[in-house]
Amino acid sequence: MAIAPLRSMQLKGLCVVVLCLLVWLAGIAQAAxxxxxxxxxxxxxxxxxxxxxxxxxxxxxxxxxxxxxxxxxxxxxxxxxxxxxxxxxxxxxxxxxxxxxxxxxxxxRLEARTWLLWGLPIGLVALGGVIVTVFVVRRRRHTEETLSDNERQRLEGLTSRHDSTDTHSRDEP
Missing domain, CATH: 1.10.8.640 (Cytochrome C biogenesis protein)
Incomplete structure (x- = not known):
């Protein structure tokens, strides 16, 4: 006796699925x-x-x-x-x-009022190229600079102090 309500529920579920499918297909047909x-x-x-x-x-x-x-x-x-x-x-x-x-x-269209729209990307690429070039040139100049006399004396003092501590540490063991 419990089988009849189960079949009724399955049939109702199938009807709901078929109805949803028909509504979906009708929507697709309208959307064509x-x-x-x-x-x-x-x-x-x-x-x-x-x-x-x-x-x-x-x-x-x-x-x-x-x-x-x-x-x-x-x-x-x-x-x-x-x-x-x-x-x-x-x-x-x-x-x-x-x-x-x-x-x-x-x-x-390329018109007077749209020139900025067309020219802006080209202008930004050109500006980026100029900025990169400026940074590269500055960096090269910065690395090519020589030390002043004062900086050279200070560097020699630091390296000689380091060399003297290095020789003492080698003699101790």
């Missing part, structure tokens, strides 16, 4: 990113390239190809429509920048 279809394979390649180079304004460092946000879906749709209309990659990027700002570009 729509695929744009093109008649021309060249347009398809351009679409893939552009969608990888444009960043989702809502997500943190995620391309519109990988993002699941509604803004990315809108951007992907706009890119596909502009490609079908014959727009160039440059025009599409400019349109996206006008609409969403410079943040959508993974590689910011």
């Amino acid at each position: 990113i729509e695929v744009q279809s093109f008649d021309d394979p060249h347009l398809s390649e351009r679409y893939k390239g552009l969608s990888q180079k444009l960043r989702c304004p809502m997500c943190q460092n995620e391309s519109i190809a990988a993002s699941n946000s509604p803004i990315s879906a809108d951007m992907r749709e706009r890119v596909a429509n502009m490609l079908r209309d014959g727009a160039s990659n440059k025009t599409i990027k400019q349109t996206m920048v006008q609409r969403f700002g410079d943040y959508v570009l993974y590689k910011p």
